[in-house]
Amino acid sequence: MNPSPLRSLEAGAPFEAVVAVRRKERRLSRQGKPFLALTLADASGSVPAVVFDEADYFATRFEVGDRVRVTGRVTERDGRASVVVTHLRPAADEVAAEDLLPRSHRDPDELWGFVLHLADEVGDPGLRATLEALTGDAALARDWRTMPCTRSGHHAYIGGLVEHTVGVASVVQALAVWHPRLDADLLLAAALVHDVGHARAFRLGATFELTDEGRLLGHLAIGHEIVADAARRAGLPALRRAELLHAIDWHHGPPPGQAPGAAGPEALALWRANALEAGVKARLEGPGPVD
Template structure:
């Protein structure tokens, strides 16, 4: 098998596609004229939908996420997004094809290992209550947690869906809650930062890492919120966290999805729980918006963003200038600002 030369980011309507991709999803459906496959092909640069129409769809019975496939077809467009109409597809067995995973697994712009160190340093520097500081250090240095955290995506496909995505999202949420605490100093800063650090911890067990991000049995049966509580409970006791603080901390975790219809076992009932819910939502939405545009040129509309149920617009932004009345953000504040592109 020759080296991979075609990447998802370079595929545009009107060109042929002929290369190896990883199957991110595969679904067989039935139309009036016969069965058809809807596939998601992915590599390190992104994802593209592909279709195998009837009667050719009947030639494939065992397509599944995680397989590496050689695809030949033509790139078209559907709902403003590129889509491959597959003419031929061959599943590559492991004994024939040993992939270079760096070509197929999208990774955060900053190395996950560096994000983990930044999160560790943030907790050490920003938490003053010794038991919470000890708790965070134990979570982030736990031998059963570290490797999972480095590899974990932030979600299956909605936001931060790449290696290091969980750490990138967690670090952003922690920085956001710190910025909010600066404005509202009565908030329980230490409990809130600890909760921000842990709020999605269970996703490292809910989702598989690697080329095929999918839900584990534990993820399907319990979900990441329940998994998180199970993971942190022994460490809360071991670190001597005051029971009332631990109770509030667990409520913040349980309520961070905000509403029952979004999978939240409890709705927020404290100021800190509301803060984490909104910080989590802001970072997830900004990541979705950043990834919706096919170019960074202002004045462009995105393809239809299904997870947000709308088209998005990339406006022209005011140039940044410095003067005595409007200085640039202080270095500490600048760390909390989110770029348009991750």
């Protein structure tokens, strides 16, 4: 049987597919019998699943992030499809890991071209040199084009980071036209690099996983470090560097210990533009957290 897209399941139908395990929990039924609660995923979506029979045996055969071939039957619970698993086995040699990951409907390489075009519109020489140092880093640029923004919220797919980058940059450009007293170069540069930390916070497997750096530091701290290093190498003056980092550090709102009124106008604009773009995208994709 060919793998079935997880968004087109029908209750009562047999199920067989190679999927990624996104979640794995051992639980006990009311009768005290162990079972496994899983989330299975492929490029089309995800579905909850349970293993009732021989749960402890099957639990030893896979871990979160593994690719497995699952056999079972589709049921419906609370109006949503679910899978009762009767058998599963490792299947890493059957499907490439990235084939199970969702992808942007837009071409990431084309979106990267927009990033480069927007970077060229920054007139400030120091900011422009900083952007060139970042976009000219081949390894960073590759991951910038590839990684998601979240694992299960907005832009949670391959190419999500670069798509979100272009979206936020487009929003702040419009805002700078409406409010000409904003520092348009600073705001656009900050928008282009505000989430660059995600490029090192995630890694691609059969699911989106955090790197050790991403788990321990988070994308805000990683992004601050990446941009600060590039700014120093580009010779960006200290005050300008501080203004750029201030805006980036505020893109999710006040950093710890700072009141909302401490934001500069560009930092405030980026904070709101980021929330707007991410929030709209999350709503279009369905309910879920905005990270």
